[in-house]
Amino acid sequence: MGSVTxxxxxxxxxxxxxxxxxxxxxVASGFRRYATYRQATMAxxxxxxxFGLLRYYIFLAAAGATGRVAGYDRxxxxxxxxxxxxxxxxxxIWGWTELADRIRTGEVAADLLRPVHPVTSYLATDxxxxxxxxxxRLLPPVLIGLLFFDVYLPRRPATLPLFALSVLLAVVVCFGxxxxxxxxxxxxxxxxxxxxxxxxxxxxxxxxxxxxGFLPGxxxxxxxxxxxxxxxxxxxxxxxVERDPAPMQLGLVGVQVGWAVALxxxxxxxxxxxxxxxVVQGG
Amino acid sequence: xxxxxxxxxxxxxxxxxxxxxxxxxxVVDLVGNVGATVFDVVTVLxxxxxxxxxxxxxxxxxxxxxxxxxxxxxxxxxxxxxxERLPRYVRTGLFDAVLVRPLAAxxxxxxxxxxxxxxxxxxxxxxVLVVAVGSAGIDWTPARAALxxxxxxxxxxxxxxxxxxxxxxxxxxxxSGELANSVTYGGRDFTSYPVTVYGGWxxxxxxYGMGFAFVSYHPALALLxxxxxxxxxxxxxxxxPGVAVLAAAVAGLAWRVGIxxxxxxxx
Numbered sequence: 411m412g413s414v415t416x417x418x419x420x421x422x423x424x425x426x427x428x429x430x431x432x433x434x435x436x437v438a439s440g441f442r443r444y445a446t447y448r449q450a451t452m453a454x455x456x457x458x459x460x461f462g463l464l465r466y467y468i469f470l471a472a473a474g475a476t477g478r479v480a481g482y483d484r485x486x487x488x489x490x491x492x493x494x495x496x497x498x499x500x501x502x503i504w505g506w507t508e509l510a511d512r513i514r515t516g517e518v519a520a521d522l523l524r525p526v527h528p529v530t531s532y533l534a535t536d537x538x539x540x541x542x543x544x545x546x547r548l549l550p551p552v553l554i555g556l557l558f559f560d561v562y563l564p565r566r567p568a569t570l571p572l573f574a575l576s577v578l579l580a581v582v583v584c585f586g587x588x589x590x591x592x593x594x595x596x597x598x599x600x601x602x603x604x605x606x607x608x609x610x611x612x613x614x615x616x617x618x619x620x621x622x623g624f625l626p627g628x629x630x631x632x633x634x635x636x637x638x639x640x641x642x643x644x645x646x647x648x649x650x651v652e653r654d655p656a657p658m659q660l661g662l663v664g665v666q667v668g669w670a671v672a673l674x675x676x677x678x679x680x681x682x683x684x685x686x687x688x689v690v691q692g693g
Numbered sequence: 694x695x696x697x698x699x700x701x702x703x704x705x706x707x708x709x710x711x712x713x714x715x716x717x718x719x720v721v722d723l724v725g726n727v728g729a730t731v732f733d734v735v736t737v738l739x740x741x742x743x744x745x746x747x748x749x750x751x752x753x754x755x756x757x758x759x760x761x762x763x764x765x766x767x768x769x770x771x772x773x774x775x776x777e778r779l780p781r782y783v784r785t786g787l788f789d790a791v792l793v794r795p796l797a798a799x800x801x802x803x804x805x806x807x808x809x810x811x812x813x814x815x816x817x818x819x820x821v822l823v824v825a826v827g828s829a830g831i832d833w834t835p836a837r838a839a840l841x842x843x844x845x846x847x848x849x850x851x852x853x854x855x856x857x858x859x860x861x862x863x864x865x866x867x868x869s870g871e872l873a874n875s876v877t878y879g880g881r882d883f884t885s886y887p888v889t890v891y892g893g894w895x896x897x898x899x900x901y902g903m904g905f906a907f908v909s910y911h912p913a914l915a916l917l918x919x920x921x922x923x924x925x926x927x928x929x930x931x932x933x934p935g936v937a938v939l940a941a942a943v944a945g946l947a948w949r950v951g952i953x954x955x956x957x958x959x960x
Contacts, residue, residue: 453872460875463895464882471890472744479743600718606725610732619736624743 432526433534440538454499455550462495462551480623485562486651490621492555494647496548500540501584501642503612509592510601516690529677533585540581562651569652572663576646579666583641586673596684617644641666700796704804712809722810730763730814733885734821748889749922753829760822761909762884765848767814773853775806780863789957799948831916844912847934851908854944855880861951884909889922904940907933
């Protein structure tokens with residue numbers, strides 16, 4: 411029989427349909443779980459609005475009298491800020507320590523006994539969470555932008571579907587990063603260091619504090635191709651505001667696909683290494 | 694009184710020892726905390742990379758505002774910021790334990806978990822302030838020399854009052870979560886830029902409704918000897934510390950009313 415960890419090859423006879431059904435069941439339960447935190451959702455939406463206003467005025471001031479900066483006009487900056495505030499909660503850039511907590515307490519042992527690979531099941535839960543967040547957290551700031559500000563609406567018919575795909579990929583990329591940061595708990599007793607590093611670098615390098623176009627061109631390119639951060643926020647937002655011509659838009663989503671695949675593969679590798687050395691105390 | 698002080702000192706000493714016990718974690722925290730404030734300053738520098746002025750202010754002038762804001766926020770966060778945890782204490786019932794002890798609730802809460810790791814941030818904020826004030830070409834007078842000392846301290850009191858006031862919301866609404874952050878951290882971001890940057894009701898609400906304009910913007914104008922582009926008279930910059938006293942009074946009132954309203958969650 412061999413060992414019973416989830417990373418051992420699945421028994422023969424498992425087919426794609428069954429895998430897909432399990433995956434969507436986990437997605438749905440993730441959606442329901444996060445839909446129960448209603449008050450926190452409301453408070454979060456209010457907070458996003460305050461920070462949206464702050465960033466909107468600051469970026470607009472950077473655009474100055476000409477109203478153009480780094481390839482964005484005022485309306486594009488408005489869309490960038492308001493959709494960005496909502497996207498922040500959809501990709502859940504901060505505050506996810508569930509895996510690290512479960513590793514520390516040993517509860518992760520239960521995850522390893524399930525017949526679904528932990529990376530797969532956590533990803534499915536996260537997609538369900540993101541689905542709920544895109545209704546409850548993305549819509550309010552987008553509505554505020556539409557109602558009260560002069561926002562940029564995409565002009566190319568392909569942009570909206572491409573944006574939807576780009577957001578999905580951003581969730582996967584962000585999940586991959588968070589999983590890796592959390593997985594350091596297998597080796598370190600205290601994950602605060604990696605967590606702080608991620609929190610600091612993600613905010614500034616993903617394009618939240620300022621659009622990365624404000625940086626010198628070579629630095630922006632280095633970040634975009636050399637790190638996963640811009641794939642988390644900056645790329646979906648650039649796709650939506652059509653900052654680049656259509657072929658480049660497509661290329662940006664291609665960069666995200668690359669990062670998503672690379673990170674998921676890395677997550678599985680790390681998980682396999684970790685299971686070799688995991689010792690759960692007690693019993 | 695003396696025995697109370699001894700009790701508080703014991704609480705603080707226990708905190709310091711327990712935090713220093715995990716040395717690597719403590720160093721990581723020190724570095725991580727300073728990082729957040731460094732990035733705030735970097736953001737300002739990046740913005741000035743694409744524009745020569747922000748809301749009519751040059752980089753040197755804006756840095757005085759940034760320095761006042763980051764020193765005031767970081768120091769208040771170090772001393773009082775822990776009150777952010779009040780919602781958790783209320784939810785878990787720990788707050789009941791605090792109330793039955795023969796010491797005042799507020800100082801206990803603050804000392805129970807004084808985050809010494811945040812010292813690095815306050816020191817960095819002070820460094821930014823010193824460099825900014827030194828390079829802004831201020832025309833020094835005795836009054837300005839007094840203001841450059843009083844204004845940052847008043848800012849600390851003001852942000853401290855904001856932390857306490859927003860935390861009292863959790864006496865009424867336990868799951869308010871991030872809402873307090875929108876005023877505390879939102880206030881920090883707001884005070885990092887000249888208020889001329891903002892517009893409409895948002896500026897009126899944050900700058901004058903909540904009083905954030907008096908933390909860094911008006912004192913900076915007085916230090917730099919600039920007239921307010923928004924038309925307020927010059928003496929406002931000198932009166933700014935008075936707003937901090939007012940804010941502290943409001944916070945004290947909100948805290949007492951909140952405690953009286955508090956009913957244990959029963960957990």
